[in-house]
Amino acid sequence: MIVRSLNDLQDMGRVVSAEGWTSQRLLLQEDGMGFSMHDTIIEAGAVLEMHYKNHLEAVYCVEGEGNVFSVLTETNFPIQAGTIYALDQNDKHVLTATKTMRMICVFNPPLVGPESHDDEGAYPLLTAATPCEASV
Numbered sequence: 325m326i327v328r329s330l331n332d333l334q335d336m337g338r339v340v341s342a343e344g345w346t347s348q349r350l351l352l353q354e355d356g357m358g359f360s361m362h363d364t365i366i367e368a369g370a371v372l373e374m375h376y377k378n379h380l381e382a383v384y385c386v387e388g389e390g391n392v393f394s395v396l397t398e399t400n401f402p403i404q405a406g407t408i409y410a411l412d413q414n415d416k417h418v419l420t421a422t423k424t425m426r427m428i429c430v431f432n433p434p435l436v437g438p439e440s441h442d443d444e445g446a447y448p449l450l451t452a453a454t455p456c457e458a459s460v
């Protein structure tokens with residue numbers, strides 16, 4: 325069984341930030357669950373253009389308010405505590421936080437750890453180096 329809390333993550337190198345967001349990565353690939361799970365803060369006023377081409381992501385809002393815009397269908401969806409959105413088509417989207425949002429994010433395949441957005445708003449598909457690969 326794995327038991328950990330947000331307080332453990334900084335020392336583990338599992339807190340990743342960029343402009344407008346901080347991702348606290350509770351579960352990663354090395355934990356062996358088949359998904360990663362993050363407690364992510366989106367700052368009020370943030371407008372994030374994202375396109376997770378290599379991952380499926382589900383995002384459950386537990387605090388705050390904002391909206392998510394589907395670029396493909398040109399549709400806006402209001403997001404508040406209790407709302408989930410699932411990017412089941414690797415949907416290109418824009419997330420806007422009108423009040424600071426706290427989101428529980430789940431990625432399949434799981435993130436390895438340091439991933440941050442590239443210039444297309446995607447995360448690279450990383451694989452953790454095995455001890456054998458790491459020593460080559």
Ligand SMILES: CC(=O)NCC[C@H](N)C(=O)O
Nearest residue numbers: 345347362364383427429
């Ligand atoms: C909601 C969202 O996708 N925010 C960007 C950060 C990302 N989800 C993460 O936690 O790595």
